[in-house]
Amino acid sequence: DVKVTQSSRYLVKRTGEKVFLECVQDMDHENMFWYRQDPGLGLRLIYFSYDVKMKEKGDIPEGYSVSREKKERFSLILESASTNQTSMYLCASSPGTGHGYTFGSGTRLTVV
Amino acid sequence: QKEVEQNSGPLSVPEGAIASLNCTYSDRGSQSFFWYRQYSGKSPELIMSIYSNGDKEDGRFTAQLNKASQYVSLLIRDSQPSDSATYLCALLGGYQKVTFGTGTKLQVIP
Numbered sequence: 001d002v003k004v005t006q007s008s009r010y011l012v013k014r015t016g017e018k019v020f021l022e023c024v025q026d027m028d029h030e031n032m033f034w035y036r037q038d039p040g041l042g043l044r045l046i047y048f049s050y051d052v053k054m055k056e057k058g059d060i061p062e063g064y065s066v067s068r069e070k071k072e073r074f075s076l077i078l079e080s081a082s083t084n085q086t087s088m089y090l091c092a093s094s095p096g097t098g099h100g101y102t103f104g105s106g107t108r109l110t111v112v
Numbered sequence: 113q114k115e116v117e118q119n120s121g122p123l124s125v126p127e128g129a130i131a132s133l134n135c136t137y138s139d140r141g142s143q144s145f146f147w148y149r150q151y152s153g154k155s156p157e158l159i160m161s162i163y164s165n166g167d168k169e170d171g172r173f174t175a176q177l178n179k180a181s182q183y184v185s186l187l188i189r190d191s192q193p194s195d196s197a198t199y200l201c202a203l204l205g206g207y208q209k210v211t212f213g214t215g216t217k218l219q220v221i222p
Contacts, residue, residue, distance in 0.1 A: 040214065041214070042200075042212050042213065042214035042215065043156075043200070043212040045209070045210075058209075090155055090156075097204070098143065098144045098163075098204055099161075100146045100148075100158035100161050101146075101156075101158060101210070102158070103155040103156050103157070104155060105154070105155050106154075106155045
């Protein structure tokens with residue numbers, strides 16, 4: 001089975017800190033995604049990548065950046081964490097367009 | 113109108129009954145449709161994909177797609193308490209972007 005691993009299950013960070021969320025998949029998937037999930041708002045796409053060193057903005061990219069230096073790893077960066085970035089962050093991967101996603105277990109980030 | 117609409121629920125069904133979950137969408141260009149199950153505190157898990165009009169069955173699950181009416185549904189036969197979860201509808205629309213609904217919470221009562 002495809003495994004998508006997110007480095008942390010829970011994180012607490014202070015306002016203004018730079019935060020790194022790591023995601024690694026082990027099945028050579030082309031596509032990787034970062035979502036945040038908030039009650040009542042559902043899953044919202046932050047950034048995605050269809051290839052190494054490639055990135056595309058999703059629906060809510062403000063305050064975030066990403067890095068994909070290797071095919072299996074997709075990192076989400078919060079440049080200067082703010083309290084409104086407190087959320088569940090979900091990484092996902094898929095083998096290609098039109099395929100369903102495999103999600104990681106999520107990182108619950110709290111910014112205080 | 114939201115791109116993907118689902119009744120938030122909760123939808124309560126007795127154990128052994130058929131649970132029917134519905135989803136409507138606005139983008140007529142949508143090509144691929146997915147159902148995910150999300151247990152409380154867990155991440156979504158893909159349970160069904162459907163790409164053409166009609167029914168697709170997988171065990172106790174049946175996905176139904178009607179592109180003309182712009183709806184997709186998920187039927188769960190012989191519902192079990194372990195099916196209690198939030199079910200997310202998702203679709204691949206224009207610009208190759210996947211959009212998720214906010215989910216329907218299903219409660220199966222023993």
